[in-house]
Amino acid sequence: MTTKLILSVAFATIAVIDSKSQDFIRIGATHDFDKKAIIQTFSLDFNRSESVKEKPGKFLKFSNDNVYLLPTSDINIGDGITSSENNILTTINAGKGYFGKVYKMPNDSSVSKVFNYAIEVNPSYNSDKNFAEKLVFGQLKWVGNFIRSKSVTLSDSDAYVKNARMFSVAVFSNIGYRFSETYKTGNNYSTIGLLFDYKQRLLDSDRKEVWIFSLNFSFYRILSEVEKVKVEDNAGMIKASIDKKLIKNSYIGLGYKYGNDNPNYKYVNVLEFSVKMKY
Amino acid sequence: MNTNADKLKKIISAYTPIFYKNIKLNVELKDRYVAAEFKFNFCNDICDVWPSINSKGLRNDMFTVLKTGNDILSVVKYIKMYDY
Numbered sequence: 001m002t003t004k005l006i007l008s009v010a011f012a013t014i015a016v017i018d019s020k021s022q023d024f025i026r027i028g029a030t031h032d033f034d035k036k037a038i039i040q041t042f043s044l045d046f047n048r049s050e051s052v053k054e055k056p057g058k059f060l061k062f063s064n065d066n067v068y069l070l071p072t073s074d075i076n077i078g079d080g081i082t083s084s085e086n087n088i089l090t091t092i093n094a095g096k097g098y099f100g101k102v103y104k105m106p107n108d109s110s111v112s113k114v115f116n117y118a119i120e121v122n123p124s125y126n127s128d129k130n131f132a133e134k135l136v137f138g139q140l141k142w143v144g145n146f147i148r149s150k151s152v153t154l155s156d157s158d159a160y161v162k163n164a165r166m167f168s169v170a171v172f173s174n175i176g177y178r179f180s181e182t183y184k185t186g187n188n189y190s191t192i193g194l195l196f197d198y199k200q201r202l203l204d205s206d207r208k209e210v211w212i213f214s215l216n217f218s219f220y221r222i223l224s225e226v227e228k229v230k231v232e233d234n235a236g237m238i239k240a241s242i243d244k245k246l247i248k249n250s251y252i253g254l255g256y257k258y259g260n261d262n263p264n265y266k267y268v269n270v271l272e273f274s275v276k277m278k279y
Numbered sequence: 280m281n282t283n284a285d286k287l288k289k290i291i292s293a294y295t296p297i298f299y300k301n302i303k304l305n306v307e308l309k310d311r312y313v314a315a316e317f318k319f320n321f322c323n324d325i326c327d328v329w330p331s332i333n334s335k336g337l338r339n340d341m342f343t344v345l346k347t348g349n350d351i352l353s354v355v356k357y358i359k360m361y362d363y
Contacts, residue, residue, distance in 0.1 A: 058339045059335050059338055059339055060335075061335060062334045062335040062338050062339075063334060063335075064326060064330060064334050066323070066334075097319065099319060099320050099323040100320070101293075101320075101324075102293045102294060102317065102320050102324070104293060109296040110296040112293065112294050112295075112314075112317070114317065114320050116319070116320065147314070147316045147317055147320075149294070149314035149316065149317065151294075151295050151296050151312075151314075153296050153297065156297070156298070156301050157297060157301040157302065157303050158297070158303075158306075158311075159295050159296055159297050159311065159312065160310060160311050161310045161311070161313075161314040161315075164310075164314040164315065164316050165316075166316045203310055207307075207309070207310040207311055
């Protein structure tokens, strides 16, 4: 199928915690508030979910004491620099995870909860698709997440997960170097920031996702950078989306993105309506 | 007698309201008994009970290759053969 034509890339941001990932082809129409125009978008996301990255690829290593190595990659090829991310990001997520014991509420056995966290050091590479701006950096990150699920009992031996939520928070710092072909210069690159992510899935008794809500917020302070590339001292992005199942593996979605991010810090302010096919 | 099947059912029961003795090991676990988000916790619980399982293989295969409780038991049984 289509997956065979494409390099197998895996994408994961919060590798330890994220568990939901799917490949999909997204076709949509985006209203760009700044350009006051509607742009058609077509993007291919490999093993990437809208907000947090989840289970993207395969672990290279996962030891008994929860030390892991997970190479991940995210390639975003969208139409228009400002209406969607255009970047190539590859990372080796290397960390140690601490997994809590799942706790079931004493007076409501249908709810299970857990808190996990991980500390990661992630060598990374991020560039635009023309390789005009390239960032090579190491990322130190502490990420925690809280997972809660509510199940519905169908009989004494059958149940399904009706509602699953994941909330993540991370503190990170990037330290590295920027190679700017655009300005024929380079400089140390370092940032410090925060990430919040919330995702909720509502499922039906066939274990199919009916609704997917996601909210993602990242904010970071730029400590050192090539001055000409920098727009402001801070950068960040907010992304919100709602997806609803139509039939089989197709979904319609509405998403909103505002902010600026590497490698170009170009502002994005878009509302996107899309149809997604999972495969 | 605390068989491997019983141990696995007890692990699964933390994630679902179903009483452990009634858990069926021939059904797909993901989003039925265990929400997909709990994948790593679930693998961690399994590795705690059977430390000689390949942690990497388990996490890479959980819910994709290993779909049912019986699939997991087939991994456990294989280890048991060599566990004197």
